[in-house]
Amino acid sequence: MSNLKILFVEDEPALAEIIKESLESKGFDVLHVATVAEGLQAHSSTKFDLLILDVMLPDGDGFSLLKKIRSKDLTTPALFLTSKSLPTDVVNGFESGANDYLKKPFSMEELIIRIRSLLGIVNTRPIELKKTGPFAIGEYVFHYPEGVLVYKGSKKQLTFREAEILNVLQTRHEQMVLRQELLLTHWGNDDYFSGRSLDVFITKLRKYLKQDSSIAILNFRGQGYKLIF
Template identity: 35%
Template sequence: MRVLVVEDEVRLAQTIRRGLELEGFVVQLAHTGTEGLWAASEERFDVIVLDIMLPELSGYEVLRRLRAKDVATPVLMLTAKDGDYEQADALDLGADDYLTKPFSFVVLIARLRALLRRRAPQQPALLSAGDLVLDPARRTVRRGDVALTLTPREFGLLEFLLRHKGLALTKIEILRNVWDAHYDGPENVVEVYVGYLRKKIDAPFGRTSIETLRGVGYRMVDPDGQPDHESSSTPG
C-alpha cells in the first residue's frame, strides 16, 4: 500500500516513514504544501497523511484543492491544534480522519488500516494463488498448512504480485509500488527479491508461483493451473 506523508517537521516525517515501512507500507514524503499537492495530484496513493500547518500551502488548502480536482484518496489530517473547530474544518473540507499531535504510532497505523478497509471493501480479505495464501490484515503467509516468514519487503512484493495475479508487471511498476516512486537504485534489486521469495514460497514445495517474462518483468500465476502464454518465460 502506498502512503503519501506531507509533514514539514523532517524528523517526525522520517520517524513516520520508518514506522510505516516496517508495517509493509511504501512511503513517499513531501515537506511543503505545494510539494504534497503536486504529488497527490500526479501520482496514485492508497492514503495520504497530511499535516495542517505546512509552508507555502496549508493542509486545509491542499485538501480543498485535491477535492476540487476530484482526487478521492483518503486523507488523515495531522495537527498540533486540539480543538473542535479545527477538526470540524478538516472534516468539512473532505478529510476522512483526524489525529492530534503528539499521537500514538499504534493508533496512527490502526486509523490508516481502518481508512483502507473502508475505501476498498471490494478487495478480498485473503489473497491467494493455489495453496499460497496471504492475509493482509494479519500480515501472515502460508503455503498449505505451512506458515512462512517473510521480511517486510518480501511481504510487500508478494502482496503486490498477488493483487495483480495474472498480469505482467514491469520492474519499474514493482519498484514504484513496493519500493518508492523516487527510487533511483539498480532495477535488479527486484530480481534479487524475487529470488528471495522463490526460495521461501516455491522451492521447498516444488512449485512455481512467480513467472519471469523475458524483457518484460514478472507475473504471479496459479501453480495449480498455469495458462499457456505466448511470451517466453524462464524460472530465473
C-alpha cells in the same frame, strides 16, 4: 499491503523521518514531501491509496491542500495529523474533505490502526485468539466461548461482549491491547460514545476479577489496556 502508496505531507523533519520509517517497516510505500506545492505536484503525478497531511505547513495549510486535491479526487482517504485541537479545527478538517483526524502527540500503534481502518484492512489480520478454554487467569478459570468466569466454585456468567473483551485481554496478557483496536473490532468505530461504553465494560471486568489481588487491568491513558496476573 506492500503495494499501498501513501502521500505524507509533513514539514517537521525529525517527526517525518520517524513516521516514514515506521510505515515503511509495515510494508507501506511512503512518499514524503514538506510543502503544499510539493504535495499538489506529487498528487498530480502519482496515484496514492492514502493521504496523511499535516495542518501547519510553510507555504499554506493542509486544509487548503486537501480542498485543492478534492476538486479532482473525491475518493482517496485522507488523514490529518495536527497539534491543533479546537473543535473549529476538527470541523475545518472534515469540511475540507478529511476522513479522519489524529491529534499530536500520538502513538505509532494508533496511527497504524487508523490507517488500516481508512484502507478497509482492519480485519484482514484479526487478533489471534485462543478458540476455546478453559483458561487460568490467576485464581480464576475462564470458560470461553461459554463466557463463564469461575472463582473457587463460584460462577459468573458474562455477557457476550464482556467475554469477548476478556478473551482478547487474557490471550494477550502482559501485552498492551490498543483501545482503538478493541473499539474498531467490537464496536465498529472509535467515537466518544463507543469509548465510554468500553470504559464501562473494563470497569465491570475489574470488579469481576477483584477477588484475586494479583490480577489487574492496567489503563494506559488514551492508548490501551494490559491484563496482568
